[in-house]
Amino acid sequence: MNTRLFPFIFAMLSVAFPFPLSASLGDDAKSVQADQAKMLGTLQTTSADSYVVHEIQTPTGVAVKEYVSPAGKVFAVTWRGSFHPDLRQLLGAYFDQYSQAVDAQRAQRRGHGPLLIQQRRLVVQITGHMRSFLGKAYLPQMMPAGFHVEDLR
């Protein structure tokens, strides 16, 4: 498949999944399909006691998991792979807040290192190095009762 086909495929998938192509973290569960479409990924869904996990495997080898609460909201996302996923897509409305926090932390850290954004409404943790990235983001105030952060993998 030629890379020139990207826009075409993207348009096709947009038709196949008529969901809003923006926002994921904090958004409705249906935004998972939008993410899947944007990332050209395959989707697998598993259920736990108080939440549902949608796992998207992208063709670039990144495994993305989106955690959906009983209220139908994406309250956490995790990813792992040789490259970053589309963080603007994944963090949705929180992407700009995240970017500003990264700039502030980098300045305060006086150097480079793994990210630990810890705000009241938003937590983002990204670590790794070239060709190996690992990240998680969650909304503490949207986590279902009884959910433990350690359950995010």
Add this chain to the structure above:
Amino acid sequence: MKRARLQLILAFSLTGALAATVGCSGSNSPSSGGSAGLGPLTSNVQPITVNTGPAAGPPLNAPYIDGAFTSVTLCVPGSTTNCQTIGGILVDTGSSGLRVLSSVLTIPPLQQTGSNGAPVVECLPFVDGFTWGPVQSVDMTIAGEHANSLPIQVIGSPNFSNIPASCSSSGPPENDLLSLGANGIVGVGSFAQDCGTACTLNDASNPGLYYTCPNTGCQITAESLANQVQNPVALFASDNNGVILELPSVSGSETSVSGSLIFGIGTQSNNALGSATVYTIDSTSGNFTTVYHGTTYTDASFIDSGSNAIYFLDTNTTGFPVCTDANFWYCPSSTQSLSATNQGANGATGSVDFVVGNADTLTANAANAAVNGLAGPNSGSFDWGLPFFFGRSVYTAIEGRSTPGGVGPYWAF
């Protein structure tokens, strides 16, 4: 042995500084200014310094902490006169390839073009942001080593100021001196190229790091291995199988310390493996395994001179509080002595002793750039940052390259 080498490095750095002031010859010839009594100067030793870096002074006043800096000499490909020496380059064993701020370049490197004749531009993701800029080639000299027609990334070029959304979606940009903290980054890690096979693919599995940018706008392109931004060491004529990074021991906080970046492993009398243990690393992820107090980071641990502290675990597991004003560093009330065990993919194991100090105390004087004991939490990986290198010789072998310790990639120390 160590002292003699330090003297040798000092002598070499002085001759290097002299050569740089004389003009841009482009050849830091090691034969110039030999020092009697110290023996012959080897051409594979590059001085490095842990200092506050090029952003420390006004107007930015942004001193770096725990970063190792060096200089590189760049020439227009094929030229021995159209050259410049650039200092303040961060030495990074956690990445591969040379990246230089456009704003410090005085020579015009050669622009790489794609099959459509349009310039090739790269978006390189780091953990804390991305760099964007054209892929251009230079003849690079460092110590006595040459990497000719080396593809590098020129960061923040005003000619390519429109960053595609697919690039800026990986985080905030690091395209200037303030965000980068350096005039450039020289990646001398275990990979021969920055992206590798994935970027050569012509389908949806291409991660999209390389673009061609005609006037109509940038599009993701497939990029051959040879055209990708290269680990410069891999292009040397000799001493091209890896590097050794050496720094002296540091006690608490010091203004600066000097060490060396030695090219080649087992290729000369000054870069033998000696008694170092070889830990092979996963060729895809570039990681090995670290065990700390029962927590195992399987294939999720790495050695990275480009991280400015040792980052591991969290407050719940270590029992160390984070600093009240900086949640990314630990602030135990007194310095803690710890031990962790590293495991190579080859089964080699060894324990490493390290300390965690109070970061508030250690960083109180911003003039101190070399700080041992700087550490902080990390979610899901164990990051042996620059303090790991204090008092050690750390070997990084490049993937697929033969050494007396076996074929890379591996770390040895």
